[in-house]
Amino acid sequence: MKNLLYQCAMIAVKSGKVALQYYGLEDFKLKSDSSPITQADLESNALLMRELQAHSPYQVCSEEAVLDYEKRKDLEYYWLIDPLDGTKDFLAQNGGWTINIALIHKKRPILGVVYAPVFHQLFIALKGFGSFTYEQESLKVALESDNLTLMWLEENKCKLTGERIIEDSEIIACDSMFHSTKETQEFMQKYQLKVQKYGSSLKVCALAEGRADIYPRFNGTSEWDIAACEIVLEEAGGVILDCLTKKPLEYNKPSVRNHHFVAFAKSQVGKAIYRDVLDSVYKS
Incomplete structure (x- = not known):
C-alpha cells in the first residue's frame, strides 16, 4: 500500500502538469449546480481515471464522472477524486487549487494525496503509516529537473506531527x-x-x-x-x-x-x- 501511495503522488503531479497547461485561461462553462468547469478539470479527470485504473483494480468515483450509488454501495474499496478542487481559485489565478486523490475503504478514506501545483505543495497520507509533506523548493527543483521518482518521494518526505508551528498566541x-x-x-x-x-x-x-x-x-x-x-x-x-x-x-x-x-x-x-x-x- 505504501508503494501505491507514492504512485498516487506521481499521478497527482502528472495531472497537475496537465492542468497547468490551461492555467491563466478564462474559458469555462457552468454545470447544473452553477459551479464552473474548465478544460483543465476535464483533462485532469481523464488522466486521473486512466492512471488510477491502470495501477489498481479499484473503480473511480470523480466529481466529473460520478460513480452511481448502486454501483459503489457494496464496494470495499474505490477511488474518490476531485481532479481540480477549487475551480474558482483556478480561474482567479491565486494558486489555491489542488488535485485530490483518496482511496475509500468501508466508508472512510485510508489513503490521500493533495497536490497544489502552483505552490509546489504535496501532501500524502496512509492510515497507520502517517501524514507527510515535502519541502516546496526541493519539490520544485525535482520537478524542473525531471528527477521526481518513487524513490525520491520516499526518501524526501517530511512527517507531519500536527504540532503547532506558528508563534501567534491567537487561535x-x-x-x-x-x-x-x-x-x-x-x-x-x-x-x-x-x-x-x-x-x-x-x-x-x-x-x-x-x-x-x-x-x-x-x-x-x-x-x-x-x-x-x-x-x-x-x-x-x-x-x-x-x-x-x-x-x-x-x-x-x-x-x-x-x-x-x-x-x-x-x-x-x-x-x-x-x-x-x-x-x-x-x-x-
Missing part, C-alpha cells in the same frame, strides 16, 4: 476564499478567531501542518472535496467533526454531499471549541 481559523458564510463569520466572532484565507483542500492541510488551528465549514461540500485532506489531517493527529453526527465524516453515502463540519488541528482536539461542537452548539 488561527481557516476560511474559504469564495465560500464563507454568515454562520462562519459568527463562529469566528464568537471565539475571537484570527482568520486566514486559503483555497480548496489547503485549509485542512494547513491544520495538518500546524499552521492553523481550526476550520469551520457551514455550507456545502461534497465527499471528493474532503476525503484526501481528511486522512492527511487525521494521520497528523487532527480530526474533522460532522456537526450532525459528532463523528468523522462518512463516505459512500447515497448523496455525496457532506454535512456541515468543523476541522480541528491536533492542538485543538479536546479543547473548548471542540467540546462545544460535541455538545451540539453548532448543528447542520
Whole structure:
C-alpha cells in the first residue's frame, strides 16, 4: 500500500502538469449546480481515471464522472477524486487549487494525496503509516529537473506531527476564499478567531501542518472535496467533526454531499471549541 501511495503522488503531479497547461485561461462553462468547469478539470479527470485504473483494480468515483450509488454501495474499496478542487481559485489565478486523490475503504478514506501545483505543495497520507509533506523548493527543483521518482518521494518526505508551528498566541481559523458564510463569520466572532484565507483542500492541510488551528465549514461540500485532506489531517493527529453526527465524516453515502463540519488541528482536539461542537452548539 505504501508503494501505491507514492504512485498516487506521481499521478497527482502528472495531472497537475496537465492542468497547468490551461492555467491563466478564462474559458469555462457552468454545470447544473452553477459551479464552473474548465478544460483543465476535464483533462485532469481523464488522466486521473486512466492512471488510477491502470495501477489498481479499484473503480473511480470523480466529481466529473460520478460513480452511481448502486454501483459503489457494496464496494470495499474505490477511488474518490476531485481532479481540480477549487475551480474558482483556478480561474482567479491565486494558486489555491489542488488535485485530490483518496482511496475509500468501508466508508472512510485510508489513503490521500493533495497536490497544489502552483505552490509546489504535496501532501500524502496512509492510515497507520502517517501524514507527510515535502519541502516546496526541493519539490520544485525535482520537478524542473525531471528527477521526481518513487524513490525520491520516499526518501524526501517530511512527517507531519500536527504540532503547532506558528508563534501567534491567537487561535488561527481557516476560511474559504469564495465560500464563507454568515454562520462562519459568527463562529469566528464568537471565539475571537484570527482568520486566514486559503483555497480548496489547503485549509485542512494547513491544520495538518500546524499552521492553523481550526476550520469551520457551514455550507456545502461534497465527499471528493474532503476525503484526501481528511486522512492527511487525521494521520497528523487532527480530526474533522460532522456537526450532525459528532463523528468523522462518512463516505459512500447515497448523496455525496457532506454535512456541515468543523476541522480541528491536533492542538485543538479536546479543547473548548471542540467540546462545544460535541455538545451540539453548532448543528447542520
